[in-house]
Amino acid sequence: MPPWWCFGLTDVYEKISELAKRRGFFWPSYEIYGGVAGFYDYGPYGVLLKNRIVEKWRDFFVRRHQDYVVEIESPIIAPGIVFEASGHAEHFTDPVVSCLKCGRKFRADHLVEEALGISVEGLSLEELGRIIRDNNVKCPLDGGELGDVRVFNLLFRTQIGPYEGDIGYIRPELAQGMFVAFKRVLESMRSRLPIGVAQVGRVGRNEISPRQAMVRLREFTIMEMEYFIDPEDLSGNCPFFDEMAGKRLRVQSYTMKVKGEEPQWLTLEEAVESKVIVDKCLGYWMAIGQEFVESLGVPAEQMFFMEKGPHERAHYSAQTFDQVVKVSRWGLIEVAGHSYRGAYDMSRHMAYSKADLTVFKPYKEPVLVKERKVIVDKGVVGRLFRDKAGEVLEALQAASPEDIESYLASGSPTIKVGGFEVPRGAVKIVEVEEKAWGKKVLPNVVEPSFGVDRVVYVTFEYAYREREGRVILAFPRDIAPVQAAVFPLVENDENLIAEARSLYKTLVREGFQVIYDDTGSIGRRYARADEIGVPAAFTIDYQTLEDKTVTMRDRDTWRQVRLPANNVVEALRKFLKGEPLDSLGTPFK
RNA sequence: GCGGCGGUCGUCUAGCCUGGACUAGGACGCCGGCCUGCCAAGCCGGAGGUCCCGGGUUCAAAUCCCGGCCGCCGCACCA
Numbered sequence: 001m002p003p004w005w006c007f008g009l010t011d012v013y014e015k016i017s018e019l020a021k022r023r024g025f026f027w028p029s030y031e032i033y034g035g036v037a038g039f040y041d042y043g044p045y046g047v048l049l050k051n052r053i054v055e056k057w058r059d060f061f062v063r064r065h066q067d068y069v070v071e072i073e074s075p076i077i078a079p080g081i082v083f084e085a086s087g088h089a090e091h092f093t094d095p096v097v098s099c100l101k102c103g104r105k106f107r108a109d110h111l112v113e114e115a116l117g118i119s120v121e122g123l124s125l126e127e128l129g130r131i132i133r134d135n136n137v138k139c140p141l142d143g144g145e146l147g148d149v150r151v152f153n154l155l156f157r158t159q160i161g162p163y164e165g166d167i168g169y170i171r172p173e174l175a176q177g178m179f180v181a182f183k184r185v186l187e188s189m190r191s192r193l194p195i196g197v198a199q200v201g202r203v204g205r206n207e208i209s210p211r212q213a214m215v216r217l218r219e220f221t222i223m224e225m226e227y228f229i230d231p232e233d234l235s236g237n238c239p240f241f242d243e244m245a246g247k248r249l250r251v252q253s254y255t256m257k258v259k260g261e262e263p264q265w266l267t268l269e270e271a272v273e274s275k276v277i278v279d280k281c282l283g284y285w286m287a288i289g290q291e292f293v294e295s296l297g298v299p300a301e302q303m304f305f306m307e308k309g310p311h312e313r314a315h316y317s318a319q320t321f322d323q324v325v326k327v328s329r330w331g332l333i334e335v336a337g338h339s340y341r342g343a344y345d346m347s348r349h350m351a352y353s354k355a356d357l358t359v360f361k362p363y364k365e366p367v368l369v370k371e372r373k374v375i376v377d378k379g380v381v382g383r384l385f386r387d388k389a390g391e392v393l394e395a396l397q398a399a400s401p402e403d404i405e406s407y408l409a410s411g412s413p414t415i416k417v418g419g420f421e422v423p424r425g426a427v428k429i430v431e432v433e434e435k436a437w438g439k440k441v442l443p444n445v446v447e448p449s450f451g452v453d454r455v456v457y458v459t460f461e462y463a464y465r466e467r468e469g470r471v472i473l474a475f476p477r478d479i480a481p482v483q484a485a486v487f488p489l490v491e492n493d494e495n496l497i498a499e500a501r502s503l504y505k506t507l508v509r510e511g512f513q514v515i516y517d518d519t520g521s522i523g524r525r526y527a528r529a530d531e532i533g534v535p536a537a538f539t540i541d542y543q544t545l546e547d548k549t550v551t552m553r554d555r556d557t558w559r560q561v562r563l564p565a566n567n568v569v570e571a572l573r574k575f576l577k578g579e580p581l582d583s584l585g586t587p588f589k
Numbered sequence: 590g591c592g593g594c595g596g597u598c599g600u601c602u603a604g605c606c607u608g609g610a611c612u613a614g615g616a617c618g619c620c621g622g623c624c625u626g627c628c629a630a631g632c633c634g635g636a637g638g639u640c641c642c643g644g645g646u647u648c649a650a651a652u653c654c655c656g657g658c659c660g661c662c663g664c665a666c667c668a
Contacts, residue, residue, distance in 0.1 A: 014661095022600050022618080028659080034641060035659045088668075098590065098665095154668070172668085208666050209590070216667075314668055329661095470629065490625055519620090523628030530628095542626060551627075558628070589627075 013329035016461055017213065019471060023532050025049065025460065026214060038210030038218030040453065045532050048481030048513060050221075050456050053296065054200055056479060057223045057450065060292040061285075062198050065240065069196030069225065070189060074177030076202055079160060080167040085352035086176050086345060087315050088155060089169075097132065097146045108149045111137060156204040170204035175447060177201075178226040179345045182357055182443075186228075193359055193443055194237045194281070198225040200452070214453045215333050221452035228443035229281055230361060231343065238280045245269040247287040250304035251276055251321070263304040278319045279340050285448040286338045289323055292450075293335060296459045297476050302326045305338065316344040325458045335454045341445040350442070362438035369436045372401040372429055380426040392420050396427065405429050463533060473533030474556055477576045483512045484572055485529040489541040491518045500540040503550065503565060510569050530555055536575055538568060551588050554581040561585030 021027045024043035028035045042050055062069050083089045097108045108128045115137045129149040131137070137146060156170035171177065178185075178197040185197050200223045210216045229237040245268050252263035253276050266276065268287045277283040286305055294300055305321040313320045316339070323336035350357045376396050382389045395418025396404070404427060407415040414421040459479070465472040475481070486504040488496035497518055504516040515534065517525045522539065529537055537553040544550050544565065552571060553560045563571055563585030571584040 018600065031641095031659090032639090033658090037659070090668095096666095205667085210667090211661080213660090316668095468628090487627090489627065492624080521625065521628080521630065523630080525629090526627080527629045539627065553627085560627075 011328055012461065012464060013213075013327075015471075016464055019464075019473075019531070020046070020460065026456075028213075038207055038216070040214050040217060045481040046456070049459070049475070049479065050452060052479040052481065053455055053459060054221075054223060054452060056295065057200075057292060057455075058198075060288055060295075061196075061223075061225055061448070065196060068194055068239070069198055069227075070185065071198045071200070072178065072181060072185060073199060073201065074174075074181060076170055076204075077158065077160065077168045078171055078176065078180075080169060081352060082176050082180060083155060083169050083171075085348045086179075087348065088172060088176075097129075097149050108132065111146075154205050154207065156206050171201075172203055172205045173449070174199045174201055174203065174222050174224040175226055175341075175345065175445075175449075178224075179349050179357075179445075180353075182228070182346070183355065186359060191359065193228060193230045193233075193361070193441075194239075196225050196227040198223075200224075212330055212333075214457045215330065217453060222449060223452055223455075224447065224449040225285070226341075227281055227285065227446040227448075228359075229446060230359075230441055231444045232361075232441060238284050241268075241280055241284050244284055244287040247290070248300070249283075249287060249290055250300065252304055252306050254307040254309045257306065257309070263306070277321075279446060281446045282319065282321075282338060282340050285446060286321060286323070289336050289338065289448050289450070293323070293325065293455070293458070295476060296455065296479060297462045297474070298325055298458055299462075302462075303335075306332075314339070316341050318342045327458060327461055333454060333458070334451070335458055336448060336450040339447045339449070341447055343442045343444050345445065346442050356440075358440035358442050360438050361441050363436065366435040366437045368433055370431060370433050372405070372431050374399070374401050374404055375428050375430055377426045381422065384423070384426075385420065388420070391418065392422060394418070395420060396422065401429055470527050470530060472530040472555065475533040475535070477535040477578065480533050480535045480576075481513065482515050482529075482532060482534045483536070483576060484514045485525070485534045485537040486514060486516050487522060487525050487537060487539045488518050489522055489539055491520070495545055496540050496542070499544055499565075503538060503540065503568060506569065507572070512572065526553065526558075536572055552581065552585055557581065560588040562588045 019025070023045060025046035026040055026042050029039035029041045030036050058071070062071050080089065097111065112128060112131055112135075116131070116135055126149075132146055132149065155172060158168050158170065160166045160168040177199060182197070186195060189195055201221065202219060203222050204219045207216060207218050210218055247268045248265050249268060249271060250263045251266055251271055252261070256263070266274070268277075268283050271277045272280050272283045277286065290300065290303065290305075293303060303323060303325045306324050308317075308320040308322060319340040321338045322334040323338060324332040325335050327333050346357050349355070374396060376393060378389075378393065381392050381396075385392050399417050404415060404417075408424060408427070408429065412424065414423055415427060416422075459475065460473070463473045463475045465474050477483075484507055486500050486507065488500040490496065500516065500518065504514055507514045515529065517528065519525075520528075526537060533555070535555050537555070539551045539553065539560075541551065543562075548565045549562050550565050550568065551560045551562050552568070552575075559581060561581055561584055567585075575581065575584060
């Protein structure tokens, strides 16, 4: 007979959502008001799990690379200009029309351009709508009537302060926070490249129709790093590359995808050498990304890196890989995006903010640079042009030394520049020799970006086990939301209870997350603990009262050892780091 | 946003087609008590339900009709 919780549940996904709700991991938000699609709550154990996963990500991406990678935190709301600079405002306001017959949505501008062969750049929604009506543009698939042209915007919009003109947006990604703060971070970290700037935080995307539970949300958490590198020193940018060079990755390039080929196993080194991955750093962080997800209990064979094609990539990206994991319900889901963003964002923010976001790169030896300079006799220009003198000087500075030199060479009495005629005697060209100590470069950016909620979901699904009609969440020990359970063998013996409470308190004081439970039979309590994935259970029995030893049970094997109560703290610490149960005590039963 | 299917204690469900005896039943879980010397044992007692929401039809609606919300699947969308 199947266990009770199997009745009516058709697949793993349903069992998982039922378990997640029942035991307090996660569930849809605002349930008592009927729910709102695209929002999820984390419950007590869900928060613990999520926090441990985030902490592990920090360990892999930040702590282990602390001489190069730092973490910051920036606001969720940004003024409009930030997303104008980033290109998001533009890309998020596509004009869209729906077919009234089949309901399919189309980019209104693309449709008109295709159907009528005219450019519609810069036209308003009303104008686009009129063109569609006047020219009788129909649905390209079934010829159906088209509705009104509407703006389609995935940015959550709000206003900052009381004035309607001050538009703010909820960030749809974390990256802009790092770009905008780059100058400060760089300065506080001694102005050297490479530097990684990481962040964990909430973002919002106003999805059209979110579905797939926690896999597609309107508000979610991202763990992301922008790794800023010197565009001219590609080999020196990844000082830790060699440590991972032999790491085997499963990669499917876009050409392979188009041909329908399976992803192939490559070492990191091979992938970079063969240019399947265009950049060393991009590849390095992909390898770290794979190790990270493996450490959450997802086998390497169940994931791969899928390159996105030119038209599938975001507007900022030169190469992007989706790190995808196989799940029961939806096939492959993207847990991370690994993008080579080049200097796109940095140059945009430089243009919009007028701030200098370049990094000064010192040479090993100063270099002698010969340069031709335009020298202007400002006294002559000033007397001649009076109040226009400023404009004239500006125009002369803007002109290239070569242009001016050609005027001088032509023998012309004046130099025409910016609508002015400057006498040749006021200008001369000199060649100067200067020592250059370095140069300014605009950093390129490599970005590994993880969706926390998807990672949590994947971790949860891969931890799900059934054994003898019972459910076990076999989380890797170091991310288990609750680390240990303490039980008295029976629930009606005060001596056992006192001993158990005392051990429980010791573990809590030592910083562990522990549950104490003295209701029901011991078997029922083990089962309850297994169901929330507690890796170790300590039981106080009658022998404890005689010799101060306790039993320690392993969630995954259900085997037990006996060890002195004094050693429990140390044993638990070792166990959570991965030491086998047998090394921690003597076999029991 | 379009189409299909669905929504009943914490969870999984029975009931819906064929409206009335449904004061919405069960199982598991939960709480209290008894029992229990290691894997969801047993006994006794208890709490727990806006039958997704709103409107309509009817003497009478969990049940029929309409609209909405939410979920799943397919299409579209996912910079």
